[in-house]
Amino acid sequence: xxxxxxxxxxxxxxxxxxxxxxxxxxxxxxxxxxxxxxxxxxxxxxxxxxxxxxxxxxxxxxxxxxxxxxxxxxxxxxxxxxxxxxxxxxxxxxxxxxxxxxxxxxxxxxxxxxxxxxxxxxxxxxxxxxxxxxxxxxxxxxxxxxxxxxxxxxxxxxxxxxxxxxxxxxxxxxxxxxxxxxxxxxxxxxxxxxxxxxxxxxxxxxxxxxxxxxxxxxxxxxxxxxxxxxxxxxxxxxxxxxxxxxxxxxxxxxxxxxxxxxxxxxxxxxxxxxxxxxxxxxxxxxxxxxxxxxxxxxxxxxxxxxxxxxxxxxxxxxxxxxxxxxxxxxxxxxxxxxxxx
Numbered sequence: 001x002x003x004x005x006x007x008x009x010x011x012x013x014x015x016x017x018x019x020x021x022x023x024x025x026x027x028x029x030x031x032x033x034x035x036x037x038x039x040x041x042x043x044x045x046x047x048x049x050x051x052x053x054x055x056x057x058x059x060x061x062x063x064x065x066x067x068x069x070x071x072x073x074x075x076x077x078x079x080x081x082x083x084x085x086x087x088x089x090x091x092x093x094x095x096x097x098x099x100x101x102x103x104x105x106x107x108x109x110x111x112x113x114x115x116x117x118x119x120x121x122x123x124x125x126x127x128x129x130x131x132x133x134x135x136x137x138x139x140x141x142x143x144x145x146x147x148x149x150x151x152x153x154x155x156x157x158x159x160x161x162x163x164x165x166x167x168x169x170x171x172x173x174x175x176x177x178x179x180x181x182x183x184x185x186x187x188x189x190x191x192x193x194x195x196x197x198x199x200x201x202x203x204x205x206x207x208x209x210x211x212x213x214x215x216x217x218x219x220x221x222x223x224x225x226x227x228x229x230x231x232x233x234x235x236x237x238x239x240x241x242x243x244x245x246x247x248x249x250x251x252x253x254x255x256x257x258x259x260x261x262x263x264x265x266x267x268x269x270x271x272x273x274x275x276x277x278x279x280x281x282x283x284x285x286x287x288x289x290x291x292x293x294x295x296x297x298x299x300x301x302x303x304x305x306x307x308x309x310x311x312x313x314x315x316x317x318x319x320x321x322x323x324x325x326x327x328x329x330x331x332x333x334x335x336x337x338x339x340x341x
Contacts, residue, residue: 024269024270024278024279024282025270025279025281025282025285028268028269028270028282028285028286028289029285031289031314032285032288032289032292035289035292035293035296036292038296039292039295039296039299042296042299042300043296043299046296046299049176050176053173053176053177053178053181054178055291055292055295056178056181056288056291056292057170057178057180057181057246058246058291058295059287059290059291059294059295060180060181060184060242060287060291061170061180061239061242061243061246062239062255062258062261062262063184063265063287063291064184064187064235064238064239064242065082065086065232065235065236065239065258065262066262066265066266066269066283066286066287067187067188067191067235067283068191068228068231068232068234068235069082069232069262069263069265069266070191070195070266070269070271070278070280070283071191071195071204071228071231071232072133072228072229072232073263073266073267073271073272073273073275073278074195074204074205074208074271074275074276074277074278075204075207075208075224075225075228075275076207076208076211076274076275076276077125077133077225077228077229077275078133078134078137078263078273079121079133079137079229079232079259080134080137080138080141080259081117081121081137081138081140081141081144081259082232082236082255082258082259082262083141083145083255083256083257083258083259084117084140084141084142084143084144084145084148084255085114085117085118085144085232085233085236085237085240086114086236086239086240086243086254086255086258087144087145087148087240087252087253087254087255087256088113088114088117088144088145088147088148089110089111089113089114089117089236089237089240089241090110090240090241090243090244090250090254090255091148091151091152091157091250091252092106092109092110092113092151093106093107093109093110093113093160093240093241093244093250094106094152094156094157094158094160094244094249094250095151095152095157096109096110097157097159097160097163098157098159103160103163103165103166107166107241110237110240110241110244111234111237111238111241112237113237113240114233114234114235114236114237114238114240115230115233115234115237116233117140117144117233117236118229118230118231118232118233118234118236119226119229119230119233120140121133121136121137121140121229121232121233122225122226122227122228122229122230123226124136124140125225125226125229126222126223126225126226129222141259145252145253148252149252149253151252152250152251152252153252155251156249156250156251157249157250158248158249159248159249160244160245160247160248160249160250161245161248166244166245167245167248168245169241169242169245170242170245170246171245171246180242188284191280192280192281192284195280196279196280200224203219203220203224204224204228205276205277206219206276207219207221207224207225207275207276208274208275208276208277209275209276210276239255239258240255243255261290264286264290264311264315265283265286265287265290266278266283266286267315267319268282268286268289268290268314268315268319269281269282269283269284269285269286269287270282270283270286271283290311293310293311293314294307294311297310
């Protein structure tokens with residue numbers, strides 16, 4: 001009889017304390033703690049719960065956009081039109097309400113507007129697959145912003161906070177916790193669950209790793225891309241509603257730079273711009289890290305351009321860390337082979 005060799009097949013990576021500390025999310029948590037310690041040292045009232053939630057609410061409006069943007073980057077795509085989509089959706093909401101429509105109908109119009117904008121991006125990119133998502137969404141970014149400017153011109157639409165329930169979308173609280181924070185947490189759990197615990201999420205990673213192989217494996221690549229871009233538009237509509245509830249007035253130039261901030265949050269969260277890599281919890285941590293960092297720098301009257309420079313520098317450093325680690329591992333692998341020669 002032939003003897004059977006016994007082997008143990010390891011299906012999971014061994015977990016060690018070192019690997020835990022070197023995880024991207026761990027580095028983000030450390031950065032998050034450093035930011036909060038710095039803010040607390042700047043302002044004695046920083047840790048006041050009511051003040052802290054007020055500060056958090058201001059960046060959650062744009063933080064929503066980072067959720068579907070994470071999906072887009074996992075796919076290996078990018079969407080530069082999100083800020084303009086928010087502006088156009090908010091414009092349609094304000095114009096509809098001021099034209100005499102009920103606020104509920106105006107909210108639905110804003111959601112439809114955002115969804116249609118995302119759908120247009122998706123249709124163009126899935127019908128003309130040779131086009132780069134950066135170029136297409138750069139074009140629609142200008143288009144959507146231009147339409148908003150044509151509708152409003154240099155004027156603004158106001159009076160949106162006259163409707164109590166609409167005003168409460170942003171300002172109402174459950175105790176000291178704003179409702180917008182609760183909605184944010186629910187969406188974060190939902191997006192994270194879909195990405196890491198469903199077949200749809202596994203498809204996203206497969207497409208991001210190799211789109212051609214994913215296609216020949218039977219994955220509906222273009223359908224999934226269309227869904228993701230449409231989802232981005234829908235969430236931009238949600239962000240537009242909260243912005244209008246927050247400010248009470250809308251101009252065509254609102255949400256300028258939202259696309260860069262959303263992408264920064266996702267990239268800092270550890271999701272690769274090349275696609276197929278990254279974890280969703282890191283995105284959530286980075287949303288709070290960047291948001292609270294900007295708030296803390298604002299407390300000491302740092303101007304907006306300097307804040308952008310600081311965030312850009314942090315982003316470059318953090319993104320460079322994995323590449324340095326890869327180069328070190330590559331050099332270690334080369335040394336033994338050199339010795340053997």
